[in-house]
Amino acid sequence: MPQISHLFFKTAVIWLIIGLAIGLQMGISGNHNTIAAHAHLNLLGWVSSAIFGGYYALNPAKASKRLAMVHYAIYTIGLLVMLPALYFMELGNAQLEPLVGIGAMITFAGVLIFAVVLFSREIVSIQEVRRV
Template sequence: MPRVSELFFKTAIVFLILGVAAGLQMAISGDHGAFPAHAHINLLGWVTSAIFGGYYALNPAKAERRIAVIHYGLYTVGIVIMLPALYWMLAAGHPEIEPVVAIGSLIVAAAVLIFGFVVFSSSETVRSATAAPAR
């Protein structure tokens, strides 16, 4: 499995654990005010990261490109900024943290655009972007 796939899958599992923990915290406390953050942790952290990992596992030539690692790093930084801030804003009632949520969201959006570029780039583009074969 390509390294970037493994990174995305491992990150996905971390967010699955955090999403389950957030859900349990809401259920135990009876306060479901942070349910949008819980949904974002599960959807962006767990599901989307796993899908990215699956895509790269199925497309190892694209996974070997440096842009795949940039995609991983940017996406992960974005969700690490956005999700805790969103949870804190909703669960603890801190609307002043919304600009941090916005910054994280913009970073995530940039990473998604990079992924779109990776998906729509042709195999020829992938080959030419990697090391040229020796003659």
């Protein structure tokens, strides 16, 4: 499996562990305040990251492109900014809302880069294939 797929899956499972922990915390406490953080950790963090990892595993030519690593970095940085800010915002820290917005925009940029990778031609140089 290409390195980028490993990276996406390893990151995804960390999001899943945190997402499920927040789900359990909500279920046990009966306080569902952090519902958006839970849903976005699981869907943007676990599900989407795993789909990206699966895509690159099925398309090694695309995985070898430098842009794939840029996609991983931007998308993951976006989530690292957005998701903790969303969690603590839902716990009553309303001042974190701009940070949630900034993180969301970075995450969106990551998805746009994925779209560029997806629609780009598959031809890559030998050096790029060797890097996978």
